Amino acid sequence: xxxxxxxxxxxxxxxxxxxxxxxxxxxxxxxxxxxxxxxxxxxxxxxxxxxxxxxxxxxxxxxxxxxxxxxxxxxxxxxxxxxxxxxxxxxxxxxxxxxxxxxxxxxxxxxxxxxxxxxxxxxxxxxxxxxxxxxxxxxxxxxxxxxxxxxxxxxxxxxxxxxxxxxxxxxxxxxxxxxxxxxxxxxxxxxxxxxxxxxxxxxxxxxxxxxxxxxxxxxxxxxxxxxxxxxxxxxxxxxxxxxxxxxxxxxxxxxxxxxxxxxxxxxxxxxxxxxxxxxxxxxxxxxxxxxxxxxxxxxxxxxxxxxxxxxxxxxxxxxxxxxxxxxxxxxxxxxxxxxxxxxxxxxxxxxxxxxxxxxxxxxxxxxxxxxxxxxxxxxxxxxxxxxxxxxxxxxxxxxxxxxxxxxxxxxxxxxxxxxxxxxxxxxxxxxxxxxxxxxxxxxxxxxxxx
Numbered sequence: 280x281x282x283x284x285x286x287x288x289x290x291x292x293x294x295x296x297x298x299x300x301x302x303x304x305x306x307x308x309x310x311x312x313x314x315x316x317x318x319x320x321x322x323x324x325x326x327x328x329x330x331x332x333x334x335x336x337x338x339x340x341x342x343x344x345x346x347x348x349x350x351x352x353x354x355x356x357x358x359x360x361x362x363x364x365x366x367x368x369x370x371x372x373x374x375x376x377x378x379x380x381x382x383x384x385x386x387x388x389x390x391x392x393x394x395x396x397x398x399x400x401x402x403x404x405x406x407x408x409x410x411x412x413x414x415x416x417x418x419x420x421x422x423x424x425x426x427x428x429x430x431x432x433x434x435x436x437x438x439x440x441x442x443x444x445x446x447x448x449x450x451x452x453x454x455x456x457x458x459x460x461x462x463x464x465x466x467x468x469x470x471x472x473x474x475x476x477x478x479x480x481x482x483x484x485x486x487x488x489x490x491x492x493x494x495x496x497x498x499x500x501x502x503x504x505x506x507x508x509x510x511x512x513x514x515x516x517x518x519x520x521x522x523x524x525x526x527x528x529x530x531x532x533x534x535x536x537x538x539x540x541x542x543x544x545x546x547x548x549x550x551x552x553x554x555x556x557x558x559x560x561x562x563x564x565x566x567x568x569x570x571x572x573x574x575x576x577x578x579x580x581x582x583x584x585x586x587x588x589x590x591x592x593x594x595x596x597x598x599x600x601x602x603x604x605x606x607x608x609x610x611x612x613x614x615x616x617x618x619x620x621x622x623x624x625x626x627x628x629x630x631x632x633x634x635x636x637x638x639x640x641x642x643x644x645x646x647x648x649x650x651x652x653x654x655x656x657x658x659x660x661x662x663x664x665x666x667x668x669x670x671x672x673x674x675x676x677x678x679x680x681x682x683x684x685x686x687x688x689x690x691x692x693x694x695x696x697x698x699x700x701x702x703x704x705x706x707x708x709x710x711x712x713x714x715x716x717x718x719x720x721x722x723x724x725x726x727x728x729x
Contacts, residue, residue, distance in 0.1 A: 281306035281371045283364050285330045287322060298322050302363075304384055306371065314384040316363065317392055320356075332356045366391050399515045401451045405436050405506050420598035425575070427626070435502040442466045455507060456520035460500075464529070467496045468652075490652040497529040504528070531651055536666045537675040537707040542642050543568050547608060549640040557639075559621035560632045562612045566620065567672030569606035571693045574626055574669040582618040597695050630668045637664035678706040 282305045289298040297319035305311045326333045332353045370387045371379065390397050399407075409432045412424050442463055443450045450459070470491060491499075503521075510516035520526070538546070547565055551558035563577055572580070575595040584591050590603040605613075613620070623629070642664040649658040673694065680690050687699055696702035 281310070281368065283367050285316065285360060285364070286327045287320065287325050289322070291322060294323065295321065300325065300360075302367065302384065302388065304367065304371070304379070306376070306379065310376070310379050312379070312381045312384050314381060314388055316388060318359075331360065363388075363391060399510070401455070401506075401510075401516075402436075402440070404510050404515055405432075405439070408506060408509055409433060409436065417598075420596070422595075422598075425596075431498065431502055432505075435499045435506075438467065438470070438499055439463075439503070441470075452507070452510065452516045452518050455503075455518065457523060457525055460521075460526050464496060464500070467491050467499060493529055493531045493651040494533060500526070501528045532704065535674060535707065536646060536663060536671060537678040538568065538637075538642065538667070538671060539675075540679055542640075542663075543675065543679075545642065546636065546640040549636075551636070551639070557632055557636050560624065560629060561636050562615070563620060563623065563629075564633060564636070564669070564672050566609055566612060567669070568675045569609045570603050571673055571676035571690075572603070573673060574623070574629065577620065577623050580613075580620055585613065585618065594695060599695055601693055601695075603693055626669055633667045633669065633671075634664055637667040638662075640664075642667065674705065674707060677702070678708060681706050682708060 284303045284305075285300055286303065287298050287300055291298060298321075300316045300318045300320060301313055302316045303311070303313045320332065324332055367384075367387065374383070409429065412429055412432065414423055416422060417424060439450065445466070446462070448454075468490060475491075504526075507516055507521050511519075543565065546561060549561075551561055566572065566577060566580060567574065570580075570590060572590075572592075573594065573596060576592060579592045579595070580590055585605070588605050590605065591600075592603075593600050624632075642662075644663045645660055646663050646666065647658050647660050648666065649656055651657075677690055677694050681687060687702055691697075691699070691702050694702070694705070696705060
């Protein structure tokens with residue numbers, strides 16, 4: 280247990296002269312250090328025995344944090360000593376013993392009186408947060424955040440720095456309020472092409488050189504909130520304007536696609552024997568379509584994780600354990616590769632190949648995709664194969680099962696959706712299909728009007 284003692288050791292002939300109060304910190308046999316407390320007092324006003332100002336105390340000053348000419352009452356002076364002692368005790372408890380040196384003690388005292396000197400700026404915190412994210416484990420999964428998420432951190436940080444440079448302002452924690460929100464969102468809505476940091480790796484639906492889409496802007500606000508919440512938890516951010524309901528993570532319903540069972544069959548039956556790379560990517564994609572696995576989990580489908588007609592795995596993103604029955608197509612693909620699937624390429628390469636694969640299988644249905652950019656909603660017609668991505672597999676799995684009448688709660692156990700509301704937003708079922716599903720349900724119960 281560390282002991283802390285305050286004392287003076289200077290004798291002066293001038294009775295009105297002020298002398299420094301010192302702090303001595305001892306802990307065990309190895310630590311015995313001394314530093315000035317940055318407090319001055321007349322020698323006759325101080326008692327080394329009680330470590331307090333005595334009854335006659337009338338002249339003293341705090342070098343830091345107070346006016347140099349301001350005198351304080353004896354009780355306020357002693358309260359300040361008590362608070363400094365508590366602060367030092369707390370710092371000692373949090374420090375590693377090998378770090379407690381004379382320089383450490385001097386710095387800790389200086390931090391107590393000059394907290395602004397050691398204040399972390401928003402940008403320096405974000406830089407440190409991103410650097411640490413590469414190795415700092417996620418408490419839910421025990422693993423560091425993915426490369427894709429770290430890339431999102433970097434993209435958001437770049438936009439913040441570009442915005443500050445364009446406005447010629449310094450952005451710190453205190454500046455993140457509703458005025459900042461309005462200005463930053465407006466900047467993102469109209470960010471110049473040469474300033475865009477978005478790539479197909481972070482947002483495949485947001486090509487560079489175009490006004491940012493609503494969901495892309497929402498993602499930047501969401502990521503900024505991640506930074507601010509982390510700073511809040513570490514005591515680096517004391518401002519809370521970003522928690523206002525008006526500081527909203529804007530979003531619009533994503534018009535993504537899914538592939539129905541007929542389309543999946545066309546892809547499965549297409550002959551890619553003359554293009555072995557695309558054949559392997561096609562097979563991995565179909566594994567995702569019939570298991571609901573994320574792209575990051577394909578590598579977990581190995582012989583050791585497959586038994587008794589089930590895939591046993593711990594999802595990479597959530598850390599959740601799932602059990603997935605083998606669909607006949609999945610079984611056929613596993614047998615084709617003798618249980619060991621081909622090595623997974625990068626997400627970007629996979630997405631490029633999928634469009635070629637879907638085009639070869641004649642997934643040519645015309646579909647419209649509407650995105651709001653710069654405050655204007657723009658609808659564009661595409662052939663369906665151009666919109667196929669790795670995530671289409673998982674969405675197809677959930678949607679096809681739901682349309683078949685399989686219970687939502689059971690699908691959610693595999694996809695990992697926590698609420699049925701979020702699940703129903705995720706799947707791609709039209710109002711007509713919902714109506715037909717209800718009609719089939721009634722027909723199956725042989726309901727009749729008497």
